[in-house]
Amino acid sequence: MVRFTTDQKVYIKILYWGMGGSGKTTIVDTLYRLTKEDDKDIKPTGELTKISMESGSTLYFDRGIFQSTKQRKVFYHVYTVAGQSRFSPLRKKIFKGTDGVIFTIDSQTHFFEDNIESLKELKNVTRGKLIKEIPLIVMLNKQDLTEVIGEEDVKQVLKDEKLWYEPNNELYIWNPILYKTCALWDKKRNIYRSFNECARRTVLYQIYGDGSAPIGIDYSQFSEDLQKI
Ligand SMILES: Nc1nc2c(ncn2[C@@H]2O[C@H](COP(=O)(O)OP(=O)(O)OP(=O)(O)O)[C@@H](O)[C@H]2O)c(=O)[nH]1
Numbered sequence: 099m100v101r102f103t104t105d106q107k108v109y110i111k112i113l114y115w116g117m118g119g120s121g122k123t124t125i126v127d128t129l130y131r132l133t134k135e136d137d138k139d140i141k142p143t144g145e146l147t148k149i150s151m152e153s154g155s156t157l158y159f160d161r162g163i164f165q166s167t168k169q170r171k172v173f174y175h176v177y178t179v180a181g182q183s184r185f186s187p188l189r190k191k192i193f194k195g196t197d198g199v200i201f202t203i204d205s206q207t208h209f210f211e212d213n214i215e216s217l218k219e220l221k222n223v224t225r226g227k228l229i230k231e232i233p234l235i236v237m238l239n240k241q242d243l244t245e246v247i248g249e250e251d252v253k254q255v256l257k258d259e260k261l262w263y264e265p266n267n268e269l270y271i272w273n274p275i276l277y278k279t280c281a282l283w284d285k286k287r288n289i290y291r292s293f294n295e296c297a298r299r300t301v302l303y304q305i306y307g308d309g310s311a312p313i314g315i316d317y318s319q320f321s322e323d324l325q326k327i
């Protein structure tokens with residue numbers, strides 16, 4: 099839930115959700131490093147918080163706080179869940195108050211079913227709010243590897259799960275964008291872009307939709323309206 103505080107600051111919660119090992123922690127690491135080094139629209143404030151096992155797998159969550167460089171009162175609380183199946187109850191807790199979700203797929207073909215299971219759990223936790231009230235972005239991560247699934251495979255899954263709208267539906271414009279990504283620092287691909295799109299949509303949902311997917315937006319007003327939040 100976007101929080102507006104008395105000091106006029108705005109806190110937006112973005113969550114990376116996906117099966118264990120899909121790359122969520124690596125993505126946030128890379129996002130942190132590249133926004134710290136490069137001149138982007140967000141900058142990290144402080145260090146990343148990571149609660150993980152010795153193996154590197156997340157035990158509870160990771161969290162980073164980023165500040166918008168253009169709208170300095172806007173802050174993003176970026177979380178990852180612990181993706182291993184046994185942490186399902188913890189994920190539910192971490193999900194609380196989420197404004198935007200980045201569903202992170204492990205693109206290796208042999209994990210196809212595990213990704214679907216993770217998506218079903220997400221749907222269950224969000225109780226029908228995905229896309230309608232919570233913007234959804236999809237990362238097909240680990241695209242640097244061979245034997246990976248493609249966009250059409252994922253699109254079909256989204257259709258099967260009723261997370262894809264046809265052009266005659268007014269929610270069509272809010273269909274999740276599918277990004278082919280690589281989270282490894284040396285080969286990083288689409289890490290910032292995918293985050294940025296989720297953040298942008300989350301703000302649009304707040305400004306123009308009062309917390310729901312806005313219909314028929316006039317983008318010409320966007321930067322002016324952004325000043326008002
Ligand atoms: N080749 C490749 N490996 C990746 C990529 N992203 C992450 N990895 C590797 O995948 C493994 C798991 O990555 P994590 O970031 O720990 O995955 P996670 O989604 O946070 O896993 P949990 O915390 O268990 O949910 C690590 O060895 C990463 O280096 C990628 O884009 N390409």
Ligand SMILES: [Mg+2]
Pocket residue numbers: 122123124154155156178179180181
């Ligand atoms: Mg992790």
